[in-house]
Amino acid sequence: MTKTDLLERLANSAVDVDRCGKWPHEQIDWLNEAGVMKSVIPAEYGGNELDSEAMTHEYHDLAKACLTTCFILTQRNGACQRIASSPFPEVREALLPSLVSGQHFATVGISHLTTSRQYLKTPPVQVEMSNDEVTLNGQIPWVTGASAADWIVTGGTCSDGQQVLVAVPANHEGVEVQPFVQLMALTASETTSVKLENVTVPRSLLIAGPTESVLSSGSGGAGSVTTSTLALGVISRMVEVIEDQSSRREELVETAELLKGEYSVLKKDLFALVSPSDRDQPANATAEIRRRCNSLVLRMTQAALTMTKGAGYVKGHPVELAIREAMFFLVWSCPANVAQGVLNELTCREVSFS
Numbered sequence: 315m316t317k318t319d320l321l322e323r324l325a326n327s328a329v330d331v332d333r334c335g336k337w338p339h340e341q342i343d344w345l346n347e348a349g350v351m352k353s354v355i356p357a358e359y360g361g362n363e364l365d366s367e368a369m370t371h372e373y374h375d376l377a378k379a380c381l382t383t384c385f386i387l388t389q390r391n392g393a394c395q396r397i398a399s400s401p402f403p404e405v406r407e408a409l410l411p412s413l414v415s416g417q418h419f420a421t422v423g424i425s426h427l428t429t430s431r432q433y434l435k436t437p438p439v440q441v442e443m444s445n446d447e448v449t450l451n452g453q454i455p456w457v458t459g460a461s462a463a464d465w466i467v468t469g470g471t472c473s474d475g476q477q478v479l480v481a482v483p484a485n486h487e488g489v490e491v492q493p494f495v496q497l498m499a500l501t502a503s504e505t506t507s508v509k510l511e512n513v514t515v516p517r518s519l520l521i522a523g524p525t526e527s528v529l530s531s532g533s534g535g536a537g538s539v540t541t542s543t544l545a546l547g548v549i550s551r552m553v554e555v556i557e558d559q560s561s562r563r564e565e566l567v568e569t570a571e572l573l574k575g576e577y578s579v580l581k582k583d584l585f586a587l588v589s590p591s592d593r594d595q596p597a598n599a600t601a602e603i604r605r606r607c608n609s610l611v612l613r614m615t616q617a618a619l620t621m622t623k624g625a626g627y628v629k630g631h632p633v634e635l636a637i638r639e640a641m642f643f644l645v646w647s648c649p650a651n652v653a654q655g656v657l658n659e660l661t662c663r664e665v666s667f668s
């Protein structure tokens with residue numbers, strides 16, 4: 315299947331995916347057929363790794379077509395990227411070939427090491443290490459597609475405060491996937507928490523650590539460019555809606571032009587972050603892009619609703635779906651400085667962003 319066919323099929327089925335609220339098996343098969351599952355896996359394991367600019371284009375287009383499917387892909391890719399960048403060849407060689415072929419599916423449950431449950435005194439997942447085994451106990455708060463996954467890439471904290479990342483077989487004794495939750499949008503991602511009770515895996519499944527802040531190296535951390543790119547994809551979908559509305563109603567033209575202009579500038583600035591020729595970005599550039607994406611995805615979807623009026627408010631209308639999807643960016647992988655930027659805007663507080 316070509317990527318153009320893939321995007322068309324995903325866009326045509328996006329409202330149904332939302333309505334069914336069940337794991338999108340067919341859409342995941344299409345990703346495999348179009349070769350998209352190879353995009354983050356190095357060639358030596360059978361992949362066809364894209365550079366970050368090409369990957370960003372891919373995520374933008376996929377999120378524009380179907381946010382749920384694209385989001386599932388980011389979690390699966392996050393797991394594959396963590397494995398591929400492991401310093402331990404054993405885990406790379408054991409897992410990557412079956413992930414690239416689509417025979418196995420992996421997902422990631424690591425937010426408790428970055429943005430989730432940070433206020434708890436006891437780490438949500440505790441780890442004990444021996445010479446040849448790793449034992450995990452606790453609760454992974456968020457795992458997308460846990461019931462569809464063969465592997466869960468997760469992490470935990472040892473008694474000395476050091477952290478590890480490890481690949482856990484989803485059907486391993488002691489792993490209990492909870493029923494998936496009903497969400498405002500993206501319910502079909504079958505996101506849930508996973509209980510770990512004395513889950514002991516061989517040390518050969520260790521991906522990283524033990525070390526302090528095990529997620530500080532590697533791609534795709536909280537509030538990464540990928541998260542902003544998915545918001546940009548939803549914005550881009552709404553640009554088409556406001557273009558269509560303004561082509562038929564003269565009074566909407568000026569507003570539509572302003573919003574389209576903001577989208578173009580934001581897209582240019584986001585792609586500058588991943589361009590190989592534009593590496594000199596300020597330290598807070600990634601968070602600032604995410605704040606701008608959050609702001610525009612909220613305003614763009616609401617502008618589209620205002621323009622499509624009551625029709626856009628009806629369940630199953632693409633604007634109604636996009637409004638609910640926009641809320642996801644207020645909670646998903648949203649680090650404290652980005653959240654504060656959103657709250658500043660919502661309270662009309664003028665604070666320079668840092």
Ligand SMILES: Cc1cc2nc3c(=O)[nH]c(=O)nc-3n(C[C@H](O)[C@H](O)[C@H](O)COP(=O)(O)OP(=O)(O)OC[C@H]3O[C@@H](n4cnc5c(N)ncnc54)[C@H](O)[C@@H]3O)c2cc1C
Pocket residue numbers: 389421422423424425426429430431432433455456457458459497500505645646647648
């Ligand atoms: C649909 C969806 C899918 C996701 N998929 C994944 C995934 O596949 N993998 C993954 O790793 N992550 C995933 N995440 C997690 C996500 O990236 C964020 O980490 C998560 O949304 C943060 O929310 P939280 O409720 O866990 O935050 P928390 O900080 O744990 O807050 C939860 C609640 O605790 C209370 N609270 C917060 N701070 C304090 C405090 N200081 N003192 C007292 N109480 C406090 C508040 O009442 C808050 O509502 C997903 C999230 C969503 C919504």
